[in-house]
Amino acid sequence: MNLSEINNILEGLGISKENPGSSTGKEFFGAGPKIVSHTPINGQELASVTQTTREEYEAIMAKSDEAFKVWRTMPAPKRGEIVRQYGNKLRENKDLLGRLVSLEMGKSLQEGWGEVQEMIDICDFAVGLSRQLYGLTMHSERPSHRMYEQWHPMGTVGIISAFNFPVAVWCWNAAIAWVCGDVCVWKPSEKVPLCGIACQNIFNEVLEENNLPEGISCLVNGGVEVGEWMTQDKRMPLISATGSIRMGKIVGQAVAARLGKTILELGGNNAIIISEKADIESTLVGAVFGAVGTAGQRCTSTRRLIIHESQYDNVIAALKKAYGQLRIGNPLDMNNHVGPLIDTLAVEQYEKALAAIKEQGGTMIVEGEVLQGDEYSSGCYVKPCIAEVENHYAIVQHETFAPILYVMKYKDLDEAIALQNGVPQGLSSAIMTTDMRESELFLSAAGSDCGIANVNIGTSGAEIGGAFGGEKETGGGRESGSDAWKAYMRRQTNTINYSKEVPLAQGIKFDL
Ligand code: NAD
Numbered sequence: 001m002n003l004s005e006i007n008n009i010l011e012g013l014g015i016s017k018e019n020p021g022s023s024t025g026k027e028f029f030g031a032g033p034k035i036v037s038h039t040p041i042n043g044q045e046l047a048s049v050t051q052t053t054r055e056e057y058e059a060i061m062a063k064s065d066e067a068f069k070v071w072r073t074m075p076a077p078k079r080g081e082i083v084r085q086y087g088n089k090l091r092e093n094k095d096l097l098g099r100l101v102s103l104e105m106g107k108s109l110q111e112g113w114g115e116v117q118e119m120i121d122i123c124d125f126a127v128g129l130s131r132q133l134y135g136l137t138m139h140s141e142r143p144s145h146r147m148y149e150q151w152h153p154m155g156t157v158g159i160i161s162a163f164n165f166p167v168a169v170w171c172w173n174a175a176i177a178w179v180c181g182d183v184c185v186w187k188p189s190e191k192v193p194l195c196g197i198a199c200q201n202i203f204n205e206v207l208e209e210n211n212l213p214e215g216i217s218c219l220v221n222g223g224v225e226v227g228e229w230m231t232q233d234k235r236m237p238l239i240s241a242t243g244s245i246r247m248g249k250i251v252g253q254a255v256a257a258r259l260g261k262t263i264l265e266l267g268g269n270n271a272i273i274i275s276e277k278a279d280i281e282s283t284l285v286g287a288v289f290g291a292v293g294t295a296g297q298r299c300t301s302t303r304r305l306i307i308h309e310s311q312y313d314n315v316i317a318a319l320k321k322a323y324g325q326l327r328i329g330n331p332l333d334m335n336n337h338v339g340p341l342i343d344t345l346a347v348e349q350y351e352k353a354l355a356a357i358k359e360q361g362g363t364m365i366v367e368g369e370v371l372q373g374d375e376y377s378s379g380c381y382v383k384p385c386i387a388e389v390e391n392h393y394a395i396v397q398h399e400t401f402a403p404i405l406y407v408m409k410y411k412d413l414d415e416a417i418a419l420q421n422g423v424p425q426g427l428s429s430a431i432m433t434t435d436m437r438e439s440e441l442f443l444s445a446a447g448s449d450c451g452i453a454n455v456n457i458g459t460s461g462a463e464i465g466g467a468f469g470g471e472k473e474t475g476g477g478r479e480s481g482s483d484a485w486k487a488y489m490r491r492q493t494n495t496i497n498y499s500k501e502v503p504l505a506q507g508i509k510f511d512l
Contacts, residue, residue: 006039009103010047012096014201015194021049021221022056023200024063025207025214029056035221037194040106040340041330043378049193052220057229060218064156064183065235067215072153072181079179080130085206086175087123090116093202097167097195099332104192105166106340106380107294108331119171121464125481126175133180133485144499151489153181154261158236160187160227160251162243163342164297164401166195169265172464172480173240173488174217180488182238185218187230189243191342193221231255238263238488242299245399245425245473252475263487264475265468267399268427270450270459271304271420273442275413276311278432279456280318286430286458287405288322292338292384293460296403297346299474300428300452300460303399304391304406306416312409316365319386319407323366326384329375340380341402350382350402356395357404362387368404391419399425413438421449427470428452428459451478 010016020030032051039046052060071079090097094116102112135149157177161169166188174184188196200219207214220226227247231239231254240263241251248266255262272287274280290302307315331339341347347370354368368385375381384403389396396406410416420429429450431442439455441447451470452462462468467482469475478484504510 006044006046006103009096009099010194013093013100013198015047015197017047019047019049019194019197021193021197021219022052022060023219024060025200025204025217027214029059031056032222035190035193037104037192039103040342040378040380041103041332043380046104047194049197049221051222052226054229057220057226060185060220061156061233061235063215064185064218065215067213068153068155068183070213071183071216074181076130076133076179076181079181080127082206082210082212083123083130083175083178084127085210086203087120087127089202089205090120090123094120097198097202100198101166101195102331104194105163106331106342107297108336108339109334111294115165115168118168118464119175122172122175122480125464126179129176129485130179133489135491140495141505142497142503144497144501146496146498148494150492150494151180151486152492154237154488154490155182156236157182157184157488158187158230158233158239159184160230160239160241160243161189163189163191164294164299165242166192167199169242169479170196170199172468173263176480176485177488178216180485182488183216183218185220185230185236187220187222187226190221190223196221227251228254232258234258234260237261240477240479241265248473248475261487263469263477263479265299265477265479266470266473266475267425268299268301268470268474269303269397269399269423269425270300270428271306272302272429272459273410273413273416273420273431273433274305274307274311274315275431275433275435275438276308277435277438278308278311279434280311280314282456283315283432284318284322286432288319290458290460291405292326292403295338295341295382296384297342297401298460300462302405302459304396304408306408306410306419308416309409309411316407320366323384323386328371328381328383338384338403340378341382342380344379346401347380347382349400350404353395353400353402353404354385357387357389357393360389360393360395362389362393362395365407391422397423413441417442417447424473425470426450426472427474428454428462430454430457430459432456
C-alpha cells in the first residue's frame with residue numbers, strides 16, 4: 001500500500017483531507033473539533049472529519065423533521081425505488097468502498113467487499129419489502145364492523161454503529177427504515193468516521209438525481225456526547241444501537257427513561273459444539289474462519305469451542321496445524337488471513353485477556369503475542385491464540401474483541417448445551433454434527449438460547465434474509481431480514497363501523 005493508492009480510494013469516494021462531519025444530505029457543516037482517522041494497517045493518518053456541534057445537531061434534527069413530513073407520504077414502493085437506486089450506486093462503488101472499509105477498519109479486502117455486498121443485498125431486500133409491509137385483517141365480534149391493522153412510519157430513526165462493521169450495519173438499518181417511511185440520523189463509530197462520509201456522499205447523488213428533500217439521510221459524528229444527545233432526544237422515537245454491552249446498558253436505560261424504543265445489537269460470546277459425530281474437516285474451516293476472521297472482531301466471532309472428549313485430541317491437533325499456517329499482515333494483501341486490531345487500545349485489551357487467562361487457571365495451546373517488526377509498525381497486529389479453559393472463568397464469560405479462542409471438553413450433549421448457554425450473552429451458536437437427533441435437540445426449545453443457531457456452519461457470516469440479533473445481554477434486538485422491519489414502524493389497529501347501530505365490544509349495554 002502506498003500513498004497514491006490511499007488518495008485514489010479517498011478521492012474516488014469524495015473524501016478530502018479535512019471533511020465537515022455533519023450533514024443533512026445536500027448540506028455539510030464543519031465547525032466542530034477534528035476527529036483524525038488513522039489506518040490500523042500502518043498507523044498512517046488518512047483524513048479528518050469534524051465532530052458535530054450542538055448547533056449543527058439542532059439544524060440536522062430540524063431538517064430531518066421536515067424531510068419526514070414529505071417522505072412518510074411518498075408511497076412505499078416509490079421509496080423502494082430510491083433504495084433500489086442507492087443499491088445500484090453501491091454496486092458502482094463496491095470496489096472503492098470495500099477498499100475504504102479495509103483501509104480504515106483493517107479487515108481483509110475480501111471482507112471489506114463482502115460488507116458492501118451486504119449493503120447491496122439489504123437494498124434489494126428492502127425494495128421487495130416496500131410492497132410487502134403487510135398488516136393483518138381481523139374479524140370483528142360486532143356486526144357490520146371491519147377491523148384491520150396498518151403499519152405507519154415512526155419518524156427519525158437514530159442509528160449508532162460500532163467500528164467493526166462500519167458500513168453494513170448502518171445500511172441494514174437505513175435501507176429498511178427508509179422503505180418503512182422513516183428518515184435516519186446516523187452516528188458512525190468515532191474510530192471509522194470516513195466510512196460514514198463515503199456512504200453519505202453516495203446517498204447524496206441519489207438525493208440530487210431525484211430532487212428529494214435533504215434530511216432523509218443525515219450524518220453526525222462524534223463519540224459518547226453526540227450519542228447521548230441522540231439517546232435523550234424525544235424527537236427520535238427509535239434508537240438502533242450496535243456496540244458493546246456496556247454501551248447498550250447505558251443507551252437502553254437512557255431511551256427507556258423517555259419511553260422511547262430501542263433495537264440493541266450488542267456483544268456475543270459465541271460457541272461451536274463439536275460433536276463426536278462431526279465431520280471434522282468441514283468443522284475446521286467454520287471454526288478457524290469464525291475465530292480469526294476480522295481478527296476476532298465480529299460480534300459473531302467464534303469465541304468458544306465445546307468439543308466432545310472423543311474428538312478433543314484430534315481437533316486440537318488440527319487447530320494447531322491450521323493456526324501454524326495463518327498469515328498475518330496487511331489486509332489489503334489477499335494472501336493474508338488476519339489483519340490488525342482496530343487500535344492499540346484493543347491490543348491492550350488482548351494482552352490483559354492473555355494475562356487473565358493464565359491467572360484464572362487456563363493453559364495456552366497456541367500462544368498469543370503482539371507482533372513486532374516493519375510490517376507491523378502500527379502496533380495493532382496480534383497473533384491469534386487458543387487457550388484451554390473452564391467455562392466459568394470470568395475472562396471466558398466476557399467478550400474480548402480479539403482473536404482468542406477458548407476450548408473445553410464435554411461428555412454428553414446436555415452438558416455441552418448447558419456450557420454453550422452458560423454465558424451472559426446470547427448472539428450466535430452452532431453445532432457440528434451429522435446426527436439428526438443431536439442437531440434437532442440443539443435447535444429445540446431445550447437447545448441453544450441464542451438468536452442465531454446453526455448446524456454444520458460456524459457462528460459468523462449471517463445472511464441478510466434472516467432476522468439478525470441475539471438474546472440476554474446481546475440486547476434482544478433484531479435487524480435485517482424476516483419481519484425485523486416491524487420494529488421501524490408503528491402499528492395502528494383500525495375498527496370501522498359501517499352500520500347505523502353502535503354495538504359496544506364485549507356486549508356492554510349503554511343506552512342514552
Ligand atoms: P462501543 O460500545 O465502544 O461503541 C459503539 C457505538 O456506541 C459508537 O458509535 C460509540 O460512539 C457509541 N457510544 C458509546 N457509548 C455511548 C453512550 N453512552 N451513548 C450513546 N452512544 C454511545 O463498541 P465498539 O467497540 O465500536 O464495537 C464493538 C462491540 O460491538 C462488540 O461488543 C461487538 O460484539 C458489538 N457489535 C455487535 C453487533 C451485533 O449486531 N450484535 C454488531 C457489531 C458489533
